[in-house]
Amino acid sequence: MLGNRHLALDTLRQQITALETRPVLQGEESVPARAGFLVAPRGAVHEVFADELREGGAALGFALAQARSMLEPRRPAILYLQLQGDAQEAGVPYGLGLGSFGLDPGQVVFIRAQTIVELLWAIEEAVACRPVAAVVADIVHLQKALDFTASRRLSLRAAASGSSVFLVRYAREREASAAKFRWKIAPAQSRPPPFDATAPGPPRWRVTLEKGSLGGRRRAAPEGEDFLVDWTEHGFERVGADDRTRGAQRPAPLSGAPSAALGDRLSEAS
Amino acid sequence: MKLVALDQRASAEGLFAGQNLADAKALVPNLELREIDLPFIEQVFGDFADWHSNATPIVTVLTDHAAWGDLMLDITGVSHLFGGEAAMLETLSGRLEALGLTVRGAIAPTVGAAWALAHFSSPQVAGADVSEILAPLPVSALRLEESQVAGLEHLGLKQVGQLYSRDRRALKARFGTSLLLRLDQALGYVEERVRPRLPLAEHYVERRFAEPIGLLDDVLMTAHDLALRLSSDLETEGVGAQAFHLFLYRVDHKVMTLSVNAARATRDAQHIGRLFAHRAERLVGEYDAGFGIDMIRLAASSISPVAAVQVGAFETVDGAASLDRLYDRMTSRLGPLAVVRSKPVNSHIPERAVKLEPMVARTPDDPQALLPLAAPRPLKLLPQPEPISVSLAEVPDGPPPNMVWRRVTYRFVRASGPERIAVEWWRSADRLQLGNEAQPSLDRTYTEGETARDYFVAEDDGGRRFWLFRQGLFGASEQPKWFLHGFFA
Numbered sequence: 080m081l082g083n084r085h086l087a088l089d090t091l092r093q094q095i096t097a098l099e100t101r102p103v104l105q106g107e108e109s110v111p112a113r114a115g116f117l118v119a120p121r122g123a124v125h126e127v128f129a130d131e132l133r134e135g136g137a138a139l140g141f142a143l144a145q146a147r148s149m150l151e152p153r154r155p156a157i158l159y160l161q162l163q164g165d166a167q168e169a170g171v172p173y174g175l176g177l178g179s180f181g182l183d184p185g186q187v188v189f190i191r192a193q194t195i196v197e198l199l200w201a202i203e204e205a206v207a208c209r210p211v212a213a214v215v216a217d218i219v220h221l222q223k224a225l226d227f228t229a230s231r232r233l234s235l236r237a238a239a240s241g242s243s244v245f246l247v248r249y250a251r252e253r254e255a256s257a258a259k260f261r262w263k264i265a266p267a268q269s270r271p272p273p274f275d276a277t278a279p280g281p282p283r284w285r286v287t288l289e290k291g292s293l294g295g296r297r298r299a300a301p302e303g304e305d306f307l308v309d310w311t312e313h314g315f316e317r318v319g320a321d322d323r324t325r326g327a328q329r330p331a332p333l334s335g336a337p338s339a340a341l342g343d344r345l346s347e348a349s
Numbered sequence: 350m351k352l353v354a355l356d357q358r359a360s361a362e363g364l365f366a367g368q369n370l371a372d373a374k375a376l377v378p379n380l381e382l383r384e385i386d387l388p389f390i391e392q393v394f395g396d397f398a399d400w401h402s403n404a405t406p407i408v409t410v411l412t413d414h415a416a417w418g419d420l421m422l423d424i425t426g427v428s429h430l431f432g433g434e435a436a437m438l439e440t441l442s443g444r445l446e447a448l449g450l451t452v453r454g455a456i457a458p459t460v461g462a463a464w465a466l467a468h469f470s471s472p473q474v475a476g477a478d479v480s481e482i483l484a485p486l487p488v489s490a491l492r493l494e495e496s497q498v499a500g501l502e503h504l505g506l507k508q509v510g511q512l513y514s515r516d517r518r519a520l521k522a523r524f525g526t527s528l529l530l531r532l533d534q535a536l537g538y539v540e541e542r543v544r545p546r547l548p549l550a551e552h553y554v555e556r557r558f559a560e561p562i563g564l565l566d567d568v569l570m571t572a573h574d575l576a577l578r579l580s581s582d583l584e585t586e587g588v589g590a591q592a593f594h595l596f597l598y599r600v601d602h603k604v605m606t607l608s609v610n611a612a613r614a615t616r617d618a619q620h621i622g623r624l625f626a627h628r629a630e631r632l633v634g635e636y637d638a639g640f641g642i643d644m645i646r647l648a649a650s651s652i653s654p655v656a657a658v659q660v661g662a663f664e665t666v667d668g669a670a671s672l673d674r675l676y677d678r679m680t681s682r683l684g685p686l687a688v689v690r691s692k693p694v695n696s697h698i699p700e701r702a703v704k705l706e707p708m709v710a711r712t713p714d715d716p717q718a719l720l721p722l723a724a725p726r727p728l729k730l731l732p733q734p735e736p737i738s739v740s741l742a743e744v745p746d747g748p749p750p751n752m753v754w755r756r757v758t759y760r761f762v763r764a765s766g767p768e769r770i771a772v773e774w775w776r777s778a779d780r781l782q783l784g785n786e787a788q789p790s791l792d793r794t795y796t797e798g799e800t801a802r803d804y805f806v807a808e809d810d811g812g813r814r815f816w817l818f819r820q821g822l823f824g825a826s827e828q829p830k831w832f833l834h835g836f837f838a
Contacts, residue, residue: 133757133813133836136728140838143728156672170729170836174691174703175722179838184691184703185714190679191687201679208675210668266812271763278765279808282838310838 117286117308117315118148119293122241123259124234128289130265132219132249135169137266137284139217142245143180143187144310146213149243154212157182158205160190160198165219181312195224202244203236211242218248231257253289260291267307270318282310283318353385357451394418395546400602402547403555403644404431404441409543411464419467421460421543428456434474442472457482460543461535465490465509480536484510491531497524509535547606550594550648554578561600561641568597568638568645569629573622575647580618589614589655593621598644607632609681612673612709614653620674627682676708685709697770699730699804699834724768725806727816727835734832737817748805749817754833759809766805767819806837814838 119125125145129138146157159172174184190205192198198216205214218225225246234257237244246258253261264287269280286306307318350370362377374380395410398420402408407423424437431437434456445452455466457475465483466475469490475482483490486509488501500523506512512520512532521529533539554575562568572595583589591614597605609624629636679688689705692714696702706712739749748764802818809815814837821829 136814136836136838137812140728143838153668155668167732170731173699173727173730173835174693175699176726176728176730176835176837178722179725179728183714184693186690188676188688188690188708189705190683191689192683197683201683204675204678208671210672211675266814268762268810268812269808269814275765277763279763279806279814279837282814283812 116317117145117293117306119145119243119260119291121149121243122238123291124230124237124244124246124257125260125262126256126258126290127245127247128253128261128263129247129249130251130263132169134264134266135217135247135249137282138247138249138264139172139215140180140282140310141262141264141284141286142215142247143177143182144315146215146243146245147181148314149212151212154210154242155186156211157187158190158211158214159187160192160201160205160214160216162195162198162219163191163193165217166191169217169219180310195222199224199229202233206233206236206242206244207240208242209240211240213243213245215245215247218246221250227255227257233257234259258290261289263287263289270309280309284308284310391418394420396603399546399604400598401441402545402596402604403598403646404437406547406549406553407543407545409546411460411543419464421463423543423545424456438472438474459535459537460541461492461531462537464492465535480513483535484508484513488512491528491535493528493531497528500524547596547604550650551652552579552582552590553646553648554582555644555646557644558642561643563638563641565629565632565636568642569622569626571645572625572647573618575645576618576621576625579647579649580616580621583616583649583652583655584657587654587657588652589616590649591615591651591653592649593624594648594650595625596646596648597638597642598646599638600640600643603639605636609677610685610709611677612711613670614651614655615674616655620677624677624681627678630682631684680707680709698772699726699770700732724804725837728838730835731833734818734834737831737833739819739831742819745822746803749807749819749831752807752815752817752831752833759813759815761807762810764805764807767803768805769801769803770818771801804834 125142127138127142129135143157150157161169161171172187172189174187177184177187190201192201198218202214202216205211230246233244265285267283267285269283271280272278284307286308288304288306309316309318352364352366352368352370352373354366355364359377359380364373364376364380370382398408398410398418401420401422405422405424405427409421410418411421412418424434428434428437431440438454438456442452442454453467454472455463455470455475456473457463457466458477458479462475462479462483465486466473469486470482487507488509489498490509493501501507501512506515509532517529530539534541556571556575562571576593591611593609593611595607597607599605607625607628609621609628611620611624615621676688686705686707688708690708690711691703692706692712694702694704735754737752737754739752742749746767748766749761751758751760753759800820801822802820803822804816804818807815807817815833816835816837817831817833819829819831
């Protein structure tokens with residue numbers, strides 16, 4: 080009897096909190112809608128795997144792209160965590176490079192921990208906080224402390240508060256983990272921009288969803304769904320098998336125009 | 350070599366401080382001597398002085414004349430806690446003498462008078478009229494320089510009282526303004542303030558223990574209780590604070606200080622308690638309670654008004670405030686520079702174009718600082734650009750066809766660039782120089798051609814995109830060097 084009352088009070092309290100939470104950003108422009116290709120639901124733990132450290136840019140880019148879609152007026156914060164000792168090995172996020180992900184330089188808060196214990200503590204604290212949209216943790220070396228128990232704790236907290244966690248790891252082997260989603264990201268050769276055939280184009284990744292399902296659809300193949308996506312200003316765009324991007328039409332290059340020689344002038348790479 | 354300090358037996362033999370070592374050894378052949386270790390003594394004396402802040406917060410060490418200083422306490426408004434000024438002098442001197450030290454103290458309305466009385470007179474409490482009491486003392490009681498004292502004695506002015514009636518302009522002309530300044534300070538015509546050693550706090554609460562405690566857990570529990578008391582004090586005044594300091598006074602006369610900061614003014618006792626708990630976790634090696642802690646004081650500084658907030662069942666959750674509290678907790682646990690965000694800086698050079706600013710001390714964004722960028726910037730940057738070896742790039746501005754980085758070869762199929770970033774003309778060219786040398790050699794000046802960087806975005810056959818640059822223009826330097834600076838998504 081008493082337990083029921085407490086439960087009811089708790090539920091009511093949560094509902095009142097959800098109703099009365101003041102939005103932090105007043106009068107901000109709208110953020111992209113949740114529906115979309117490859118957009119994940121809130122409140123889950125994601126593991127983003129890359130095979131090697133040199134592909135870290137792609138993995139971080141994917142994690143940030145997902146985190147960007149989690150932003151809303153009541154959840155304005157994105158946190159990035161890394162061990163201090165890994166900074167030179169893996170690189171640190173560059174404020175001015177966040178613009179291509181639709182983020183201001185000051186919008187991502189960097190947290191540097193000295194030990195893995197501190198890092199895990201920081202992730203748990205951040206996830207438990209409601210105004211945090213997403214937490215991206217860059218875990219460069221294999222860590223014993225990040226075991227099944229730890230990931231289960233994280234997923235419980237994430238589900239309770241609605242913040243998402245992206246654990247970026249670098250390995251080919253997979254361990255048991257309580258994460259709801261597991262992605263594998265590998266970079267792929269990009270489509271060159273229309274006016275310069277020798278320049279790199281928008282980032283293109285081969286994304287494999289190894290664990291978890293999006294949009295309620297069941298997984299088609301047992302080893303996970305495989306997509307080739309471009310990251311553009313419209314978000315994720317799927318690339319068909321013939322390497323032509325579906326979606327917005329791009330203007331075709333003028334016939335007869337010579338392709339710019341490399342190094343002759345600055346070209347837009349993204 | 351001179352004698353700096355001596356014990357009672359040595360002074361009984363006729364030796365005095367300032368005496369030549371040779372003379373002293375001649376007078377007393379079997380004299381025991383030790384060379385003074387000044388930094389150590391100053392530090393120990395400083396710790397000792399900090400311990401005296403349990404009597405009054407304003408404690409300082411005057412280093413005018415003695416080798417390690419004199420202890421000066423400002424006891425305005427505190428003496429009643431000890432039962433009056435005379436009783437306070439008794440107590441403080443008494444507890445020092447109980448430690449085996451020789452103490453001479455005095456209480457006076459001005460710093461100068463107190464110093465004079467303590468050094469040249471008997472322990473006493475001076476009344477409001479200091480000129481009477483200072484008159485019979487020698488002129489060196491005024492903290493003058495040796496040359497001034499010698500000059501005054503030469504003129505026959507041996508006592509302070511004789512200076513009162515002298516013509517001030519003549520004294521100033523002969524001995525300088527410092528003499529008049531010291532005289533006025535001693536008599537109270539010019540105010541002299543002491544600068545306290547420990548941060549001064551407007552609001553503090555303290556708790557003394559009958560039995561000294563030692564465990565960190567007990568200290569944190571006390572800190573929590575003190576936070577509740579401090580929070581109610583701050584609430585009656587409608588203010589909150591951004592910096593909190595916990596002073597732990599040990600039995601053996603040392604003080605430990607723990608400070609935490611908050612991003613916004615707060616008086617939430619739970620938050621303060623938790624910040625100290627996190628700070629204490631970072632302490633582990635340095636915490637040493639010695640023989641025990643007998644007093645703990647919690648002080649608040651950086652006070653500003655804070656509106657009243659409804660707490661409890663109908664609390665409205667303020668997202669920005671709970672984010673700030675999260676950053677406070679993380680800063681407290683991980684360190685002051687652990688929680689940062691990038692702030693753009695008005696500079697072309699990539700590694701200088703952003704600076705990392707701690708979240709607890711953040712400043713509003715400056716829209717001017719963001720330079721419009723036409724060229725792409727990488728998602729990840731290496732803190733220190735790493736040298737790579739590139740074979741045969743097209744001369745003069747061609748992109749690299751391949752590279753060897755961390756012992757792996759990469760073949761590039763696409764590249765764009767170059768983006769030329771030259772040294773900022775208002776800085777010296779040396780600053781942009783990178784290379785194998787840890788410090789740029791000082792006898793070489795680098796020309797602009799040698800330090801300009803040409804940045805390229807290169808993509809290899811696996812789709813990995815790198816941001817690399819060539820340092821030095823062809824023709825300007827003998828061998829241009831290539832570096833990897835960042836990664837794109």
